[in-house]
Amino acid sequence: xxxxxxxxxxxxxxxxxxxANVAEEKIEENITPKSTLPLACFNFINSIIGSGVIGIPxxxxxxxxxFGLVLLLLVAYITxxxxxxxxxxxxxxxxxxxQGIMEAAFGRPGYILLGILQFFYPFVAMVSxxxxxxxxxxxxxxxxTGMSTSSLFAKRQVIVFLANLLITIPLCLxxxxxxxxxxxxxxxxxxxxxxxxxxxxxxEMSHRVPEHQASWTFFNDDIVPAIGIMAFAFMCHHNTFLIxxxxxxxxxxxWATVTHVSISTSLIVALLFGxxxxxxxxxxxxxxxxxxxxxxDDLMNLSRLLFSVQxxxxxxxxxxxTREVIENSIFKDDPSAIVSDNTHYAITLAIIFVTxxxxxxxxxxxxxxxxNGVLAAVPLAYVLPAxxxxxxxxxxxxxxxxxxxxxxxxxxxxxxxxxxxxxxxDYDKFNVCSHGAIMEYCKPKNTTIFANNTHLYQVKNVSxxxxxKLPRMRSSGYAKTIGF
Numbered sequence: 001x002x003x004x005x006x007x008x009x010x011x012x013x014x015x016x017x018x019x020a021n022v023a024e025e026k027i028e029e030n031i032t033p034k035s036t037l038p039l040a041c042f043n044f045i046n047s048i049i050g051s052g053v054i055g056i057p058x059x060x061x062x063x064x065x066x067f068g069l070v071l072l073l074l075v076a077y078i079t080x081x082x083x084x085x086x087x088x089x090x091x092x093x094x095x096x097x098x099q100g101i102m103e104a105a106f107g108r109p110g111y112i113l114l115g116i117l118q119f120f121y122p123f124v125a126m127v128s129x130x131x132x133x134x135x136x137x138x139x140x141x142x143x144x145t146g147m148s149t150s151s152l153f154a155k156r157q158v159i160v161f162l163a164n165l166l167i168t169i170p171l172c173l174x175x176x177x178x179x180x181x182x183x184x185x186x187x188x189x190x191x192x193x194x195x196x197x198x199x200x201x202x203x204e205m206s207h208r209v210p211e212h213q214a215s216w217t218f219f220n221d222d223i224v225p226a227i228g229i230m231a232f233a234f235m236c237h238h239n240t241f242l243i244x245x246x247x248x249x250x251x252x253x254x255w256a257t258v259t260h261v262s263i264s265t266s267l268i269v270a271l272l273f274g275x276x277x278x279x280x281x282x283x284x285x286x287x288x289x290x291x292x293x294x295x296x297d298d299l300m301n302l303s304r305l306l307f308s309v310q311x312x313x314x315x316x317x318x319x320x321x322t323r324e325v326i327e328n329s330i331f332k333d334d335p336s337a338i339v340s341d342n343t344h345y346a347i348t349l350a351i352i353f354v355t356x357x358x359x360x361x362x363x364x365x366x367x368x369x370x371x372n373g374v375l376a377a378v379p380l381a382y383v384l385p386a387x388x389x390x391x392x393x394x395x396x397x398x399x400x401x402x403x404x405x406x407x408x409x410x411x412x413x414x415x416x417x418x419x420x421x422x423x424x425x426d427y428d429k430f431n432v433c434s435h436g437a438i439m440e441y442c443k444p445k446n447t448t449i450f451a452n453n454t455h456l457y458q459v460k461n462v463s464x465x466x467x468x469k470l471p472r473m474r475s476s477g478y479a480k481t482i483g484f
Contacts, residue, residue, distance in 0.1 A: 034248045037258060044236065044243050044262035046188055051310060052233035053191065053270050057277030057285040063226035065278060066218035072270060075230040078408055080263040082382050085389045085405060086240050087255050092392040096241045102384065105391040114384065119325040121376040122318035123355070129311045129318075130359030132288070134160040136308050140301050157360045163312055164352055171316035172323075172348050175338075190310040194290070195269075197303045198276045201293065205280045208441045215282030224419045228373040229287075231381055231415075233270055234263070284439070294442035323347050374419030382412035 035043065060068035090096040093104035102110040134156030141147065142154055152158055214220075244250055247258070277289045286292050290307060293300035326347055331339050339347075386408040390397050397406055 035246045036248065037254060040243055040247050040258045041261045041265075043246070044239065044258055045265050046185070047239040047243065048234060048236040048262060048266040049191060049269050050187060050233075051191065051307060051314075052229075052235070053273040054194065054277075054289045054307075055229045055287055056233060056270050056274035057281065057289050058287045059226040059229035060274050060278045061283055061285040062220060062222035062229070064217045064219040065215075065282075067220070067223075068226055068274070069271075071223070071226055072230055072267070072274065075227060075234060076263055076267040076270075078382060078411065079231075079234040079236070080259055081404065082385045082408055083237065083240055083259050083263075084252075084256060085408075086237060086385045087244055087252060089385065089388045089392050090241060090244070091252065092389075096245055098237065098241065101388045101392070105388040110388075114380075115325050115329060117376045117380050117384075119322055121372060121380065122321040123351075124372040124376075126315055126318050126322070126351075126355045127358045129315050130160045130164070130355060131362075133163050133308045133312060134359065136290075136304050137163070139295055140304055140308075143295055143298075143301055160356060160360060164356055167312050168315045168319070169349070169352060171313070172319040172352060173345065174316065174320070175344065186313065187310055190306045191269075193306055194303045195273060195276070197299050198273070198280070198289070201297070201300065202276055202280045205293065209281055209284055210441060212283040224374075224415055224422055227415055228378065228419060230270075232373060232377050234266065235377055235381055237381055237385065292439060295438060296442075319348065319351055322351055326351075371420070371423065374416045374423070378412050378415050378419070382408050383416070386412070 056072070059072070062068070063071050086098070086101065089101040089105070093101050095101055095104050099111055099114060102114045106113070137159050138154050138156050141159075142149060147154055243258070244255055247254055273289075277285055277292075281289075281292045284292060290300060290304050295301070323344075327339050327343075331343055331347075386405040389405045390402055390409070393402065395402065
C-alpha cells in the first residue's frame with residue numbers, strides 16, 4: 001500500500017468536540033510533525049475523550065443499565081471500524097482529508113453535504129456551550145460569593161456576555177487551530193478531575209439518593225437517544241487524517257493499531273464515568289451528570305467551574321470550523337486563499353453575536369440538540385465514511401468485504417430516521433426542562449425549592465415525576481452531554 005505524500009496533506013476543516021489534538025501543524029512549511037505510535041495513540045485518545053463522557057450515565061438510564069452497556073460496546077466497535085474505513089478511503093482515492101474522500105466519492109454534492117453538516121454541528125454546539133456556562137456559572141457564583149440573585153452578575157445574560165467578551169472572542173480571532181492545541185491537554189486534566197470528584201462523592205451521594213423502581217433495569221425503550229449520546233462521546237472523525245499523517249511512515253496496519261488502542265482506552269474511560277455516575281444516581285441520572293449534584297457541594301462546584309472553563313475554551317475551536325465553512329462557501333473561490341482581516345473579523349464577530357442571541361433566548365435546547373445529534377453527528381461519524389468506502393472500493397455492495405460497511409450505513413441511517421420520528425412523537429415532553437433544578441434529595445425536608453435562569457428559588461417550568469415511573473427530566477446542557 002502506498003504511503004501518502006506528507007507534504008501535500010492539509011486537513012483544513014475540523015468538526016471538533018472540544019479537544020484539538022496535540023500534533024500541531026507547522027503551517028509555515030505545510031509539514032505535519034512525525035510521531036511514534038505511542039504518541040499518535042495519546043493524541044487520538046486526547047481527541048476522543050471529552051466532556052461527552054459526562055452524558056454516559058444518562059445514556060445508561062435511557063437504554064437500561066444492562067442493555068446500555070451492550071450498546072456502549074457496540075458504538076465503540078462501530079466507531080473503531082468507521083475510522084479504519086476512512087483511512088481505507090484515503091488510500092483508495094489518494095486524498096487524505098474528509099473533504100477529499102467525500103468529493104472523490106460523490107463529487108461536488110458530497111463536498112457540499114459535508115460542508116453543511118460541518119457547519120450545523122459546531123454552530124449548535126456553540127449555542128449550547130453558552131447555555132451551560134450561563135446557567136452553571138451564575139449559580140456557582142451565587143454559592144461562592146453569597147450575592148443576591150437579583151445582582152447584575154447573577155444574570156445569565158451578563159455572565160455569557162462577559163465570557164464571550166473576555167475569553168471566547170480573543171481566542172476565536174485566531175486563524176488557525178494549531179494555536180489552540182494546548183487546550184486539549186487542559187481538557188484531559190478537567191475530565192480527570194471531574195472523574196475523581198465523581199468517584200469521591202459516589203458513596204456519599206448514593207446514600208442520599210432515594211430508591212427508584214426503575215433503577216438497575218436491564219432494558220428500557222429509549223434506545224435511539226442512548227446511541228446518540230454514546231456516538232457523541234466517541235465523535236473523533238475530524239482528527240482521523242491529521243493524526244494518521246503525523247505517524248512516521250504511516251500505513252493501514254499501523255493505523256489499525258493506533259485505532260484499536262485509542263478506542264479501547266476511551267471505552268474504559270467512558271465505562272468508568274457510566275458505572276460511577278449510574279451507581280450514584282441510577283434512574284435519576286441527568287444528561288449533564290453534574291446537574292445531579294447538590295449546589296452546596298463545593299467539590300462538585302469546582303468541577304462545574306472547570307467544566308465551564310473547558311467548554312469556553314472549546315468554543316473557539318468550534319467557531320473556527322463554522323467560520324471556515326462560511327469562508328470557503330461564500331468568500332473564497334480558491335480554498336487555499338486567505339480572506340482579508342476585516343472579513344475574518346466580521347464573520348467571527350457575527351457568528352459569536354448570533355450564537356449569543358440564541359443562547360440567551362432559552363435555557364432548554366432539547367429539540368435542537370437532538371436534531372443536531374441525529375442529523376449531523378451520526379451521519380458524520382458513521383453514514384458518510386461507510387458510504388464513501390462503498391462507493392470508492394470495487395465490487396458489489398453485497399460482497400463479503402463490503403457487508404460490514406453496508407451494515408454501518410444501515411445502522412446510522414436507522415438511528416437518524418428513528419431519532420427524528422421519535423423526536424416529533426414525543427415533542428410535548430421537550431417543553432419540560434429541568435436544567436438548574438435543585439434535586440429533591442438536595443432539599444431541606446418539608447421545603448420546595450427550584451432554580452431557574454434568574455432566581456434560585458423561583459418555580460419555573462420544572463416538574464419532578466413521581467417515583468412510580470422513570471423520570472423524564474431532560475438537561476438543557478450542551479450537545480456533548482445531552483447527546484442529541
